[in-house]
Amino acid sequence: MDISIQELTKIYPNGHKALKDINLEIGNGMFGLLGANGAGKSTLMRILVSLMHPTSGKVLVNGMDLKKHRRKVRSYTGYLPQDFSAFPKLRAWEFLDYSARLAGVKDKRKRRDEIDEMLEEVGLYEARERFANNLSGGMKRRLGIAQALIGDPKIIIVDEPTTGLDPDERIRFRNLLTKISSRDVIIVLSTHIVGDISSTCHHMALLRNGRLVYDGSPEDLIDMARGKVWKISASHEQFDEVSVHFNVISSIPSVGGWELEVVTDSPDGYNAAPMDPNLEHAYVYYMEHHESLLEHGNKIKTFV
Ligand SMILES: Nc1ncnc2c1ncn2[C@@H]1O[C@H](COP(=O)(O)OP(=O)(O)OP(=O)(O)O)[C@@H](O)[C@H]1O
Ligand SMILES: [Mg+2]
Incomplete structure (x- = not known):
């Protein structure tokens, strides 16, 4: 998999320039996007999952223009928005069932197995019958992570995934991503916490006021x-x-x-x-x- 971001600029309707001429090549594995509050991380991620169009520039996924192949690329993309919330009236497993169906897992048995496995991975198996609105903040976050990872996505975009997780869960989540990153997938993880850029992350970028100021390895930095x-x-x-x-x-x-x-x-x-x-x-x-x-x-x- 590869994502090629070319001369990408985003100006919001109020005139705010949130991304300024971003050029970036992202290959397989874990990519860490680090930036302070307001740097433009979520803006970039929303563009990568086609929830928003750039003002100019383009994104190619495996050589395909995202603008033309939006649905196809979306079908193999998992996304955890920064402000994720599940449907409150669904049980944890029901919500994942819904997400898995959206991700194209048609076979009911396969879905059930994947859901159980995912519930285990994010430590929500015991809470699987609970309604989403009865989960704690950190548990909701974990449900968000689970819905982004279910259905074997090839591109995983997670926006500040560790917000609200306790230290144990942070480690667990990092290990889970490490495991997944060894497959043929791209994981794009945004954070304002340096410690979230783990040792498995060989490629990182720094965003500052909408500009890319570093693109390279953590070791070189x-x-x-x-x-x-x-x-x-x-x-x-x-x-x-x-x-x-x-x-x-x-x-x-x-x-x-x-x-x-x-x-x-x-x-x-x-x-x-x-x-x-x-x-x-x-x-x-x-x-x-x-x-x-x-x-x-x-x-x-x-x-x-
Ligand atoms: N819909 C919008 N209209 C106008 N300006 C916006 C809009 N959304 C975001 N912005 C502005 O664009 C800039 C980048 O916002 P963005 O949410 O991408 O930053 P971020 O790096 O994700 O920050 P955080 O770490 O706080 O999540 C900020 O200055 C923000 O105020
Ligand atoms: Mg953000």
């Missing part, structure tokens, strides 16, 4: 932050000063003061030890520096 992450030992008196001057990622109280994780080119003047960057550090560093990184001819495919 981390590499750019090498030598830029520091642990500063600060006294109580220095705490405010450090917070003003630097981007503090975390602060842990220590004997006589604080241990502060800081992202900066140089921690000059402070008692600092270098640290290995993780994706969160890299994200913070890149968001602050991408313009100058690009000016200096960074070879990573990026568009500002």
Whole structure:
């Protein structure tokens, strides 16, 4: 499977430019779309599932123009909208039965087996007879995930899927996606939480104010932050000063003061030890520096 997004722009009727000239190639496996609130993630996802047309530009799925082949592509796409809600008067399993029928699973027995399996996968088997409106927030979210995954979709678009899940469920969901991502499928996952971009995600992009500012691997992003992450030992008196001057990622109280994780080119003047960057550090560093990184001819495919 492949999705090719070409010169995509979306301007809402009120004049707001939500996506600006996006070019992106997505292949099999898990693709993570990271961006702050309002960056344009949901807008892009709604276009990918043909709920909305772009203002200009196009999307090709396996070479087919989405505009011309909307129904066909939809038939093998599973989608979890950010604001998902199930029909309140259906039981959990009934809702999945409905979703499976929409996804083209015609055989009743096959549907029943798939539903049971999916209910197990998302931890809703015990709750299968409950009406959707009697489920807790996190359980509704899991039902949403289940309806997006049922019927073996080839393209899975999940918009902030982990919102409202507890830590155990988050891990379970990540493992489920990892399992699915080894098949011939594309998973597009949007999030504003860096930690949701899991180790199985080899391709990621950063959206900022409707622009794609990074397109590459998490490892390459981390590499750019090498030598830029520091642990500063600060006294109580220095705490405010450090917070003003630097981007503090975390602060842990220590004997006589604080241990502060800081992202900066140089921690000059402070008692600092270098640290290995993780994706969160890299994200913070890149968001602050991408313009100058690009000016200096960074070879990573990026568009500002
Ligand atoms: N129907 C609409 N009309 C006008 N502007 C809109 C509409 N929908 C979204 N926007 C604006 O477009 C921008 C992108 O919105 P979008 O929902 O795509 O962001 P997002 O990255 O999904 O954010 P979040 O993390 O909060 O879900 C925002 O500034 C938003 O206010
Ligand atoms: Mg959104």
